[in-house]
Amino acid sequence: MGLYDGMDATEVGSSAQVAKALDIPVLLVINAHGMSRSAAAMEGGFVSYDPAVRIAGTLLNRVGSERHVAMLKRVLQRPVYGALPRNNDLEMKSRHLGLVMSFEKEYDLKALASFMEENAAIDDILKLSCATRQAKQEGANGERSVRIGIAQDEAFCFYYHENLRELERNGAELVFFSPLRDDLPAVDGLYIGGGYPELHAANLEAAPAREQINKASQEGMPIYGECGGLMYLGEGIQSDLGYHKMVGALPGSTIMTKKLQALGYVEAEVVGSNPVVEIGKIVRGHEFHYSRFDCDRDATFAYRLRRGKGILNCRDGLVEHNTLGGYLHTHFYSYAIDQFIQSCKSYKRG
Numbered sequence: 490m491g492l493y494d495g496m497d498a499t500e501v502g503s504s505a506q507v508a509k510a511l512d513i514p515v516l517l518v519i520n521a522h523g524m525s526r527s528a529a530a531m532e533g534g535f536v537s538y539d540p541a542v543r544i545a546g547t548l549l550n551r552v553g554s555e556r557h558v559a560m561l562k563r564v565l566q567r568p569v570y571g572a573l574p575r576n577n578d579l580e581m582k583s584r585h586l587g588l589v590m591s592f593e594k595e596y597d598l599k600a601l602a603s604f605m606e607e608n609a610a611i612d613d614i615l616k617l618s619c620a621t622r623q624a625k626q627e628g629a630n631g632e633r634s635v636r637i638g639i640a641q642d643e644a645f646c647f648y649y650h651e652n653l654r655e656l657e658r659n660g661a662e663l664v665f666f667s668p669l670r671d672d673l674p675a676v677d678g679l680y681i682g683g684g685y686p687e688l689h690a691a692n693l694e695a696a697p698a699r700e701q702i703n704k705a706s707q708e709g710m711p712i713y714g715e716c717g718g719l720m721y722l723g724e725g726i727q728s729d730l731g732y733h734k735m736v737g738a739l740p741g742s743t744i745m746t747k748k749l750q751a752l753g754y755v756e757a758e759v760v761g762s763n764p765v766v767e768i769g770k771i772v773r774g775h776e777f778h779y780s781r782f783d784c785d786r787d788a789t790f791a792y793r794l795r796r797g798k799g800i801l802n803c804r805d806g807l808v809e810h811n812t813l814g815g816y817l818h819t820h821f822y823s824y825a826i827d828q829f830i831q832s833c834k835s836y837k838r839g
Contacts, residue, residue, distance in 0.1 A: 492517070493538060496754050505542045514545035514617050516570060521561055522551040529564040530722050536567070545617050548609060551575045570617075571609025579604055590746070633662040635833040638676035639722035644693060645717055647683030647818065655821040656680070659830045668693060668721065673701035678711040678764075678833035681718030683818060687780070690726045690733035699736050706738035711764035711811040711832035716778055719743075719800075719814035723782060738812045740783030741800075751776045755797030755817050757805060763791040763813040764825050764832035773823040776816045782807075792817065811836070 490513065495503035508515050517535055521528050528549070536544050545692040546568035552558050558572040579601055598800045605611065637656055639648075645668065653663060664674045668681075669692050679702065686693055693699060706712055706722075714722045722736045722742040728745035735743075766772055772792065782800050784807060791806030791813055794801065799805030799816060811832065 492535060492542070500539075502754060503537060508543070509541050513541045516614065516617065517544050517547045517567070519547050519549055520551055521549045521557070521572075522553070522575065523556075525560050526564050527568065529562055532565055532567060539767050546570045548614075549573065551695065570614050571605075573604070573608050573644070576604065616714075630744060632660050634660040635662070635677040635830060635837055636664050636675065637661045637678045637680055637833060638674055639663050639665045640668050640681040640718070640721075641665045642669050643684075644669055644686045644689040645682050645684040645721070647715075647717065649818075649820055652680075652819075652821045655826055656830075659826055661830060661833070666698075668698040668702070669696055673696060673698050673705060676710075677837040678829065679705070679713065681712070681721060683713040683716035683718065686717045686721045686735070687726050687728045687730070687743070690728065690730060693721065693735065694733040699734070702736045703738055706736070706810050706812045709811045710836055711829060712738065712814075713765050713829065714739075714814035715818050716776070716810070716816050719782060719816060722812060722814045734740065737815050739784075739807050739809050741782050741807065743780050743782050745780050748779070750778050750781055751798040751816065753777075753797065755799075755805075757792035757797070757799075757817060758794045758795060759791055759806075761789060761791040761792045761806070761808060763806060764811045765810050765813050765826075765829045766791075767828050770824050774817045774819040776805075776818065778816055781815070791815075 491498060493503055493505045495501045495506060500506045517532060519528050519531060532547060544567060547565060548570050549558065549561055549572040552561070552572045552574055562569050599736045639653065655661060664676050666674050669689060702712070712722065720726055720735065721740070722738045723741050723743055724737045725732055725734050725742045726745065727742065753775065755774050755776050759766050759768050759770045759772060763767060776797055784800065784801065790804040791808050792804060792815060794803040794805055797817070800807060805817050806813055
């Protein structure tokens, strides 16, 4: 997604809208490979498209030589904060849902840091980021009333950081654990985010947490899974690596596909009882996946989508016992998370 790309043909949700709302400058990154004056036309287009967006300067990527950089600086109107030479050794790899994660060590982070320090004006860029007023950040609630397990490892790693902070702010103690390696910790609820469970399906199948989470679900523990979390909470995953059993807390199985199944913003109305959000609320987020989740047509869903695809017939948020799983990656700032906290408190009290 580019600077001005938002929901449909509007600016809603775009980086440009965020920059204007927060009154912060924009550093425009230009892929300068094979360009000279065309880079100036690109810069000019971005600057003039919406004058309310403060484009402070440019960072040139994939430049060819010092001569190339000098040529670009002559034609660009905004300050140039760096010029990154082409370097195939530092190219970041990607897969079907985006970049290879940093902890997979497919590239050298120290080498990347050195490369940036050598070729970009880091101090000047940092000064840009400090040029606006500092937002007041609300601290976390001091009382820790419930413990919520957060699945975090190679298989589950897609979280909005703000979601975790919002749980803490509402009184949750976050307990991070790995479904690949750890037993289920002593917690009052679970949050299983997105990731790549299909790449680790054999190990997830063999790990003790799988049956432990199933037992916790049967006993009514509030469990919330997003995308990869949905896949893990289902009965199994079918991929090129074969079929592997998963938790079995939700009725249905995941089929991996070569074709993109859904990508975009989602708006959902909560129409069914669930442990996370009250009926009647509106939930916003996004969906992005190369799988389908096969379940019965009479399955129980919490969400009716006003926008998006979901699991089945514009429905998402499959519910079983006190477990909720869906393809929707939600942002907790779009609705109050207190029902999830209350569900965890009720489970804790027994």
